[in-house]
Amino acid sequence: MKVTLESSDGQVFTVDKEVAELSVIIKEMLVIEQANQDHPIPLLNVGAVELAKVIEYCEHHRNDPTIDDDEDYDSRKKPIEMDDWDKQFTIVNKEMMFELILAANSMQVKPLLHLGCRYAADIVKRMSPTEIRDLFQIDDDFTPEEQDKIEWEKQWTKL
């Protein structure tokens, strides 16, 4: 069975249902709108370029087992498997990768979201807080007192 998806800029994509269902959001929508399959499913936060890339990812991973998304921190010990295809897939510029993370987050494509976050974690390696802020355009919203307190606690937790 096929489903159609519409990007925020109006482009329509037709994909196999089980491919689209890697997105938790689409899967849920399909359950609700079972009868109403005439209209494409609108994805208001995802542009055509990103959607094409997300679909490419889902096509490749259509037969993967679903990952349990527990909040257990011990799961960090067993990171998701990354195959050669995934490595090729992540060779894009940073801006594209961030757009993909956003798309994966809004469509809830968990394995792609994890892949993107792993990519981001690789980038921040050996960086200082200032470098990270500059790179991701994040504002430093700590008060000087808070900053001091964390610096002070750091004496105890630093490796």
Next chain:
Amino acid sequence: MQSTHPLGIPEIVSYVASYVRKRDLTACALVSKTWYQAFNPLIWHDISWKYGRPFLPEAIQRHSQLVRAFKVPFGVETKALHSLRFPKLVSLDAEHYELKDMNEWMMDHCSVTRLKLRVYEVDHEFWNSLLGFRHLKDLTLRDLRSWDDVDGFWQLCTHLERLEIIKSYTPHQGNLLSMRFPSIKELIFNLTDWNNVRILEFMQRCSNLTSFKYVGGEESAGFASSFSDLVTARTWSQLHSVSIWDDIAEDAILRIIEGMQRINVFEIYFLLDSFGFNAMELLRPHFSNIRVLHLRCFNESETSPMAQEILSSCPLLEQLTAPPIEASVIAKGKPWVCTRLQELKLMFVYADSTLPCLQPLVFDQLARLVRLETWCTNYSNQKPPHQVVDLTLKNGLSKLSTLRSLRFIRLGNTYQKMGQQEIDWILQHWINLENIGVSVNAALTKRLKEHGIRKWT
């Protein structure tokens, strides 16, 4: 809109946090409040009280809800620990710390499932307070000399899954003969006195044992042989992992391999005679399951083609330590299939001046090990006799660009003719590298250090 940057969204940042290395956590926590929320739990999740660290009870108590694992080193004032409480503690490691008068503290941490303790003497009350850890599954005891009231210990063992006894005396028999320990899966022993009979009496009562490791010594004579008889007799039908740090004869090794229905881990550290053709023959049917192998040759100066066969036949292998191997055997051999390998301790031996021509072919094989984290070229503490690896671009270093997971490299402290170019290459490709055990000139050592890469000594 600033807030739509993905790395400002709390949920996404917490996913990123789960992939960041421990050493980068603190820098990340200082980025912003959102990042602090995501990273702080990871920073406090697993803490250890390092020697010389100032005691900050307020700070520790403020984050005590986040602490799951706590490690206390030797030399820390007992009273300090008494004042701390960690409501969600799972693991306590006080291995380097003598516990005295800690019963009350222990009672307040019933959630603990994993305990590592250093105790010299124990009494009835001690076992009682340990029995208070209702969820305890994993117990390590160190330096225990006097096993008074041993029945409390046997009682405790009935719900343990893993028991490790280090540098201690063998427990007394007590009521052992009337006990059964079906939940015990893993045993590790390193005993000061080896009472073979008593240890085997205990082990035979652990019918579901899957994994056994022991470190022997002068006192353990005959244990390996008696143990191998019990393995042959199928005493433990689920036993799949055996690590023996003791003198062991070839016939005992053969009996153990023959008696195991499945082998995941097989480690032999010392040999009385050879580990050879016969043992390999028996291991071969297990190649599809084997995860950890540690093998030795009787004569360590000899090379053996064993490693090439293993590396090209064991798809699940995660760790391998094997006798030295001729580089030409690897170069001409079948492709390595063990793409899950994380640790390789193997010395390559190059015949005179063959390195420039053979090393690129050896590196082609190595490049397949994309998950490799630890790479050592000397598997014992001996100095390698020859130049065993040459990390220069001229001799094929760039082939190893796939080894992105590498964290530790030890090349027998060989002097490496690396220059600026090689160091740049390493920093660019081996982004996880933490430690490198090679000799290079002072300027390059300094450059590595600036990038957080320490010298492995």
